[in-house]
Amino acid sequence: xxxxxxxxxxxxxxxxxxxxxxxxxxxxxxxxxxxxxxxxxxxxxxxxxxxxxxxxxxxxxxxxxxxxxxxxxxxxxxxxxxxxxxxxxxxxxxxxxxxxxxxxxxxxxxxxxxxxxxxxxxxxxxxxxxxxxxxxxxxxxxxxxxxxxxxxxxxxxxxxxxxxxxxxxxxxxxxxxxxxxxxxxxxxxxxxxxxxxxxxxxxxxxxxxxxxxxxxxxxxxxxxxxxxxxxxxxxxxxxxxxxxxxxxxxxxxxxxxxxxxxxxxxxxxxxxxxxxxxxxxxxxxxxxxxxxxxxxxxxxxxxxxxxxxxxxxxxxxxxxxxxxxxxxxxxxxxxxxxxxxxxxxxxxxxxxxxxxxxxxxxxxxxxxxxxxxxxxxxxxxxxxxxxxxxxxxxxxxxxxxxxxxxxxxxxxxxxxxxxxxxxxxxxxxxxxxxxxxxxxxxxxxxxxxxxxxxxxxxxxxxxxxxxxxxxxxxxxxxxxxxxxxxxxx
Amino acid sequence: xxxxxxxxxxxxxxxxxxxxxxxxxxxxxxxxxxxxxxxxxxxxxxxxxxxxxxxxxxxxxxxxxxxxxxxxxxxxxxxxxxxxxxxxxxxxxxxxxxxxxxxxxxxxxxxxxxxxxxxxxxxxxxxxxxxxxxxxxxxxxxxxxxxxxxxxxxxxxxxxxxxxxxxxxxxxxxxxxxxxxxxxxxxxxxxxxxxxxxxxxxxxxxxxxxxxxxxxxxxxxxxxxxxxxxxxxxxxxxxxxxxxxxxxxxxxxxxxxxxxxxxxxxxxxxxxxxxxxxxxxxxxxxxxxxxxxxxxxxxxxxxxxxxxxxxxxxxxxxxxxxxxxxxxxxxxxxxxxxxxxxxxxxxxxxxxxxxxxxxxxxxxxxxxxxxxxxxxxxxxxxxxxxxxxxxxxxxx
Numbered sequence: 001x002x003x004x005x006x007x008x009x010x011x012x013x014x015x016x017x018x019x020x021x022x023x024x025x026x027x028x029x030x031x032x033x034x035x036x037x038x039x040x041x042x043x044x045x046x047x048x049x050x051x052x053x054x055x056x057x058x059x060x061x062x063x064x065x066x067x068x069x070x071x072x073x074x075x076x077x078x079x080x081x082x083x084x085x086x087x088x089x090x091x092x093x094x095x096x097x098x099x100x101x102x103x104x105x106x107x108x109x110x111x112x113x114x115x116x117x118x119x120x121x122x123x124x125x126x127x128x129x130x131x132x133x134x135x136x137x138x139x140x141x142x143x144x145x146x147x148x149x150x151x152x153x154x155x156x157x158x159x160x161x162x163x164x165x166x167x168x169x170x171x172x173x174x175x176x177x178x179x180x181x182x183x184x185x186x187x188x189x190x191x192x193x194x195x196x197x198x199x200x201x202x203x204x205x206x207x208x209x210x211x212x213x214x215x216x217x218x219x220x221x222x223x224x225x226x227x228x229x230x231x232x233x234x235x236x237x238x239x240x241x242x243x244x245x246x247x248x249x250x251x252x253x254x255x256x257x258x259x260x261x262x263x264x265x266x267x268x269x270x271x272x273x274x275x276x277x278x279x280x281x282x283x284x285x286x287x288x289x290x291x292x293x294x295x296x297x298x299x300x301x302x303x304x305x306x307x308x309x310x311x312x313x314x315x316x317x318x319x320x321x322x323x324x325x326x327x328x329x330x331x332x333x334x335x336x337x338x339x340x341x342x343x344x345x346x347x348x349x350x351x352x353x354x355x356x357x358x359x360x361x362x363x364x365x366x367x368x369x370x371x372x373x374x375x376x377x378x379x380x381x382x383x384x385x386x387x388x389x390x391x392x393x394x395x396x397x398x399x400x401x402x403x404x405x406x407x408x409x410x411x412x413x414x415x416x417x418x419x420x421x422x423x424x425x426x427x428x429x430x431x432x433x434x435x436x437x438x439x440x441x442x443x444x445x446x447x448x449x450x451x452x453x454x455x456x457x458x459x460x461x462x463x464x465x466x467x468x469x470x471x472x473x474x475x476x477x478x479x480x481x482x483x484x485x486x487x488x489x
Numbered sequence: 490x491x492x493x494x495x496x497x498x499x500x501x502x503x504x505x506x507x508x509x510x511x512x513x514x515x516x517x518x519x520x521x522x523x524x525x526x527x528x529x530x531x532x533x534x535x536x537x538x539x540x541x542x543x544x545x546x547x548x549x550x551x552x553x554x555x556x557x558x559x560x561x562x563x564x565x566x567x568x569x570x571x572x573x574x575x576x577x578x579x580x581x582x583x584x585x586x587x588x589x590x591x592x593x594x595x596x597x598x599x600x601x602x603x604x605x606x607x608x609x610x611x612x613x614x615x616x617x618x619x620x621x622x623x624x625x626x627x628x629x630x631x632x633x634x635x636x637x638x639x640x641x642x643x644x645x646x647x648x649x650x651x652x653x654x655x656x657x658x659x660x661x662x663x664x665x666x667x668x669x670x671x672x673x674x675x676x677x678x679x680x681x682x683x684x685x686x687x688x689x690x691x692x693x694x695x696x697x698x699x700x701x702x703x704x705x706x707x708x709x710x711x712x713x714x715x716x717x718x719x720x721x722x723x724x725x726x727x728x729x730x731x732x733x734x735x736x737x738x739x740x741x742x743x744x745x746x747x748x749x750x751x752x753x754x755x756x757x758x759x760x761x762x763x764x765x766x767x768x769x770x771x772x773x774x775x776x777x778x779x780x781x782x783x784x785x786x787x788x789x790x791x792x793x794x795x796x797x798x799x800x801x802x803x804x805x806x807x808x809x810x811x812x813x814x815x816x817x818x819x820x821x822x823x824x825x826x827x828x829x830x831x832x833x834x835x836x837x838x839x840x841x842x843x844x845x846x847x848x849x850x851x852x853x854x855x856x857x858x859x860x861x862x863x864x865x866x867x868x869x870x871x872x873x874x875x876x877x878x879x880x881x882x883x884x885x
Contacts, residue, residue: 289627291565294774295591295623295624296590297591
């Protein structure tokens, strides 16, 4: 008899959530984390807007709430920045160069998307149905999903089905004339996915984001530095064993059934269930090996789109930054620079060919002399051939026009390649794979591997690569745990 | 002599034997085979067929797809790829194999040649490079398409061994079926395997394109006494039906080609259950095949002994109460058996040997079709089973 009921590979937030749920039901769990610290990519995230309140409630986690109004600032090169605030899903224009009609249309567009997103968000906590299974339960669930969309009403359902395949640029150009507002919404639609504003499906990507974070610019609700330690505490309290610096070399299978893992140190640990919190490609190609997988399956695994394109820049300044025309109290805002659709599209264009255009887009937060920025599009390139010094210089040059006292003490940059290496995520992709129509719900990560299961018995997935997808939500870990408990019965 | 420069001026490639085959192809009846010009019939299909069953026929099979599989994991890779267990394969051995996709549907069939533990060759009817390369992800193997760099002839018929023997192929009569070796004929060192598609005693000759003409000439050097003929595809089709061999994309749709999922077939449905080793640790489609084995098959490819003398080409099959139950995939009048034979699919109620069903034959008779309801008996696909095929030593 093995000592553990289940081993979770990877102590990212989903791994921890999954362990919390399972151990609550009395399972003996071992978490193997490759790095020194738990948390994985969650440590790389600049906010935890999307962390599921349902998961927090289930696990009885009380994260300290941060009580302040948060703003969104769309930077403009003439220093006439647009400032917005989102309050209870309503957009308030604090300052904007856009005329009233544009402001109104912008708000109604977001309202419309919020409505669709709320339909999508109903699917988040369900294990998506299996296709072609022939089981009545799956068919029923599929009908149920269709019904939820139908419940939008005839007009809205039509509009919903119309826009999910569209690109955001077309929709914005039809409705708005203000470039800054168009750029702002396009930015939200494509951030984190390998899409441009003119890529089909970029509206769906926006809806999905809204669905996951329950709003578009949702102000930071929790002190996210507390999240991973809280999860760790729960796990430890419930008897979960956590091993840091334990890198899994291989998942052991016999007769198409996972039976344990081998660590880099050649130590072999047995368990009845193996749960991989690594992304699907790493799980299948590196940890499991292709030997027990069908060729068609390997093809699909190989073809999931996991190309990351966001570099993370952290700069420490000598003094607090000053941005022209922005008051001190609004300095906790999220700053976005994506001035117009064509500017973004051009940057994306270069990244398609693994190059980067010097005119990149970015968003950043500021917190006591430290600026944390997501710079895109910086492509994930083969063999990590980035010229980093140049990249850092370019990134700083991007910030320079806006911050008048930019005196840098220290600048650090993580390219997608480095994110890949540091957090063991293929392609350095935030969400373990683009969230697009063919890579979501019962197709996430891909047909044959959805529903948190794998072709190997007792091997499960719980990473962001599964439904409902990326972001720091913890829902993947919860759903996987539910699925595993269901299978055990 | 690898010719890969196809253009609109020369849309089809010519095999290394082209000069020779063109000379003999009086009928000028060519067809397209994997981008090559290949002969349908040289003079008369029946004559070519007769030579294969009575003396020997020579078929240019150079267009066949050939893949070299080399590397540390070559054997492991092939074991994953195909449904048979080749763990105990010996050097110089050939294995007929099928490979399936994840749903257990046949992707293609072919022959696997083992040179040594780390060096194999697979010959197949369809292009498979993409399938092989995707299957090989994670394996230490190098896969190369060597179709253009090997010339191949099939020498099939009762005199085939005698001809090779007279050409001083040393000890050729003791080469066992499904084995191959190096031989020297007409001063050319070539590879000869005792394999073929005729269900008769026969060999396949593999050589460098530069040796092609010498090898061809050598085979015909005894034609004063032993009349052997070059044979085209039509004649080959006749002998293969008699032997009960299947052709991918004729008797079944290759899984990679079929657009309609219900057109694909599993080895069980093809009556090739003996080629599936479900005890093997892992291979493509294992899970699906186990499921199908437990569930049972819905249709099966069987042999049919058809009443009358009108070939049931393309006929729809019915049960006794004239309910549609299947379709004929290949049919002919067999000159050797003096009977009307066919291969076709029947449903599970009618797949037992000896079952009588009906074929609806539309026989063209001077611009009008005559509809014939021919009784058919379900028989084994292998209509002809010649003792000389597997005899060792072979007839010289």
